[in-house]
Amino acid sequence: MKYTVTILRFNPEQDEKPHQERYSIEAQEGWTVLDALNEIKWYRDGSLSYRRSCRHGICGSCAMTIDGVNRLACETQLATLKSEFVVEPLRHLRVIKDLIVDMEPIYTKLLEIKPYFIEKGPPPSDHERLQSPEENKKLDGLYECIICGSCTSSCPSFWADGEYLGPHAFLKVNRFVADSRDEGKAERLKLVDNRHGLWRCHTIFNCVEACPKSLNPTKAISALKRALVGGQF
Amino acid sequence: MVIRHYRWHTGTWAWILHRLSGMALISYLVLHTWVIHHIQRGPEEFDALMEFVTSPLFKFGELGLFGVILYHTLNGIRIVLVDLGWTVELKAQKITFWALVAIGIIALGLGAYGFFH
Numbered sequence: 249m250k251y252t253v254t255i256l257r258f259n260p261e262q263d264e265k266p267h268q269e270r271y272s273i274e275a276q277e278g279w280t281v282l283d284a285l286n287e288i289k290w291y292r293d294g295s296l297s298y299r300r301s302c303r304h305g306i307c308g309s310c311a312m313t314i315d316g317v318n319r320l321a322c323e324t325q326l327a328t329l330k331s332e333f334v335v336e337p338l339r340h341l342r343v344i345k346d347l348i349v350d351m352e353p354i355y356t357k358l359l360e361i362k363p364y365f366i367e368k369g370p371p372p373s374d375h376e377r378l379q380s381p382e383e384n385k386k387l388d389g390l391y392e393c394i395i396c397g398s399c400t401s402s403c404p405s406f407w408a409d410g411e412y413l414g415p416h417a418f419l420k421v422n423r424f425v426a427d428s429r430d431e432g433k434a435e436r437l438k439l440v441d442n443r444h445g446l447w448r449c450h451t452i453f454n455c456v457e458a459c460p461k462s463l464n465p466t467k468a469i470s471a472l473k474r475a476l477v478g479g480q481f
Numbered sequence: 482m483v484i485r486h487y488r489w490h491t492g493t494w495a496w497i498l499h500r501l502s503g504m505a506l507i508s509y510l511v512l513h514t515w516v517i518h519h520i521q522r523g524p525e526e527f528d529a530l531m532e533f534v535t536s537p538l539f540k541f542g543e544l545g546l547f548g549v550i551l552y553h554t555l556n557g558i559r560i561v562l563v564d565l566g567w568t569v570e571l572k573a574q575k576i577t578f579w580a581l582v583a584i585g586i587i588a589l590g591l592g593a594y595g596f597f598h
Contacts, residue, residue, distance in 0.1 A: 254484060256482070256483070256484055265482055266482045268484055313483075313485075313487070315485065315488075316485045316486060316487050316488040317487070317488045334484045334485045336483060336484055336485070339483065339487065402487065404493075404496070450496050451492065451496070451560055451563045451564070451574075452490075452492045452493055452495075452496045453490060453491070453492030453493075453571060453574060454487070454490065454492065454493065456571045457488075457490050457492070457571065464569065464570065464571070466563070466569055467566065467569040467570070470563060470564050470565075470566045470569045471566060473564055474564070474565070474566065
């Protein structure tokens with residue numbers, strides 16, 4: 249099957265601004281967008297740059313905008329796309345080269361909300377910090393994030409405000425707020441209760457549409473909003 | 482620079498329309514205040530203006546205003562339901578959106594009947 253791939257290319261050492269380049273490829277059955285990019289890089293144009301590693305949707309390296317939606321190149325089957333499609337780098341993150349963006353803002357925001365377990369007292373000496381299967385179940389859908397950046401770079405609130413914490417950070421906040429063992433709830437909620445925090449979410453659901461792991465950051469945001477408002481009464 | 486616009490999902494439409502209808506309502510409030518302030522200018526001037534704003538053109542405008550209020554109210558309810566966590570799943574918020582659109586269209590039809598009969 250023939251495909252025409254249009255890619256937004258940018259090399260800061262040569263180009264003043266990004267330009268599009270088109271490649272026609274002959275794809276085999278079962279190919280993903282990552283296979284198509286590999287075909288182009290290995291046999292047609294070695295200067296094409298993109299991140300990839302595990303090629304089975306767990307490392308989160310190959311998130312990019314494919315036909316106007318953020319997804320993982322390695323998990324997007326060509327068969328689900330039209331014979332002409334567009335590949336662009338993630339939006340509102342600085343492009344380092346071609347499809348590679350600077351993920352630093354994504355990681356910085358994650359570190360801002362203290363993505364680690366907080367407990368005031370010393371750990372038990374004879375066993376791990378335990379929780380019941382029911383308590384553990386509450387964390388389903390909150391811990392599976394692969395930090396690919398698909399959600400935050402699809403969010404209009406993030407496009408408008410670069411300092412907005414972003415859906416990936418809120419999902420992580422709720423992962424700890426919902427954890428029966430964590431004692432940092434109050435300080436975590438304080439971190440997201442500001443003008444670049446929770447209240448800038450306009451429930452547009454772009455993050456949920458984009459998440460390659462089918463997680464629901466809007467649900468986490470909604471739970472955090474209720475935790476914050478509930479704490480006032 | 483981008484080649485293709487980011488895809489507009491149901492949630493994107495709901496949000497854009499909510500913002501636009503909100504701005505329309507604020508503009509209407511200004512206009513409304515301007516009309517009402519004619520009361521203090523005496524009965525003649527107020528009656529003259531009232532005659533102007535009860536013309537058929539304004540009748541259609543009023544129906545439009547009713548539509549804008551309906552959208553903003555109903556989608557406001559949808560957002561409250563999302564924030565309560567009742568319809569925060571991807572599919573649920575879409576179903577809610579289209580259900581409320583259907584309710585809105587019926588209410589707008591009833592409103593049109595009321596306005597023109």
